[in-house]
Amino acid sequence: MYRKEQFVFRKDQVYQATVRNYTENDFNELIGIQQRAFPPPFPSELWWNKDQLKNHVEHFPLGALCVEIDGRIAGSITGLIVDFDESHPDHTWDEITDEGYIRTHNPNGNTLYVVDLCIEPDFRGFKLAKVLMNAMYEIVVHMQLDRLLGGGRIPTYHTFSHLFTIEEYVNKLISGQYKDPVITFLLQCGRTPIKAVKGYLEDKESCDYGLLMQWKNPFQQEKT
Incomplete structure (x- = not known):
């Protein structure tokens, strides 16, 4: 425990x-x-x-x-x-x-x-x-x-969905051009994005997307 x-x-x-x-x-x-x-x-x-x-x-x-x-x-x-x-x-x-x-x-x-x-x-x-x-x-x-994994909400995406695809918006969050209370927090915690999944959850603010983000165990060797 x-x-x-x-x-x-x-x-x-x-x-x-x-x-x-x-x-x-x-x-x-x-x-x-x-x-x-x-x-x-x-x-x-x-x-x-x-x-x-x-x-x-x-x-x-x-x-x-x-x-x-x-x-x-x-x-x-x-x-x-x-x-x-x-x-x-x-x-x-x-x-x-x-x-x-x-x-x-x-x-x-x-x-x-x-x-x-x-x-x-x-x-x-x-x-x-x-x-x-x-x-x-x-x-x-x-x-x-191997890792910690989870899907993060993207509650600011609905404001920008008419301007950017989800991939474009995630790249802007990663580069620091925009901030999102959930995704920016997870980035600050050391999590890195894998993929934005449509239909991950029912969430109008996120346009039903969830961003899969992982933290890889630094002590685990890559499996071959």
Whole structure:
């Protein structure tokens, strides 16, 4: 199981944070964070439910992480292991995560896949999303997996979709000409794009695209 203590900062204040695996005792708090982080008009059926969370801690407890500050849960990140083939990257979020129930978890796979990342609104500004992402990188190294992978929303794309193809817009994000709150954050975390997949998720802002982005394990040699 995973547990790490570290300091985090907001403005001039220093706080002690604990990253740990979440358990059934945390389910109500985790669902409340989702409701506050993704208020209406976000569809309520897309918030975590207890059956999904139970599957997370049963199928792959190591990949079910939360971060606490002063004893209060401030965010969570969830993953599962899949067997990913870079030559056939296309998939939807529903397909690869089993609609968030992660019954597709494959303990013999090569890739840690991010299912969800959520931060309590009261704790934004602590850079906790990056803290949780770094914890997932550590799990990739610990388990000797090839990579961390996930599909990122591109919520600014709808503003520019009449001007650029998705590939053109992604290149502009990579070059720094434009910024996107999700993709720019993932780039700052060390993730690199693989492919923009149409139909990855139903998301008007992203024009239904998801950008597959990976972090490759620097200790794993390329397989020949």
